[in-house]
Amino acid sequence: MNSKQIKYLFKLYLNAFFSKCLYVLYVKNNPVIIKDIEYNLEHRKIKKKNGLFKNFSHLMIHYPEFVFVFFKRINKNGGFFYWFYNNQTFCCKIFSSTTxxxxxxxxxxxxxxINAKEIGENFVFRNSITIGNKNNDNSQIPTIGNNVEIGANAVIIGRITIGDNVIIGAGAIVTKNIPSNSIAYGNPLIIKDRINV
Structure with a gap:
């Protein structure tokens, strides 16, 4: 066994121990994090393993994006792990006031x-998005429904509502309400009914 393989095995064992501690402390009785685990497996098309811990551990080892979200969940106002992991990896800011x-x-x-009043279940986003206020007024922030997916480089600003089951395309500029069951894309924004697309 070479040194690279030894380092990899050490990393796996360390992650397994660390994951078990985190699981016991934060996951097994937390329905929000359990939903995060289940939806990540479903959306990423990862074959489920037997037991919640094995699925959690798999995501913690192989998906740094999941680790980022997990540390944000357990450290609502930041915290060391969130700060360290975020600053070393993603430079993504989710405001603590965002539910x-x-x-x-x-x-x-x-x-x-991401600075929204509220975001519903099954929220999917990609890189370089901005969800925030208008005119630097934090009362002017969006509300986002359930089952919303946002493409890369999209901008969503102002006191607007994004309905349920909405897809916002990459690069879209959204400054007005989007009804449920819609697809929105482009600049200027085009909104279409998902059924007719």
């Missing part, structure tokens, strides 16, 4: 800012 229901999935959340 996000279970089922968050992010793909490479680099250079993203």
């Amino acid at each position: 996000i229901a279970g089922g968050i999935v992010c793909y490479h959340p680099f250079a993203s800012v």
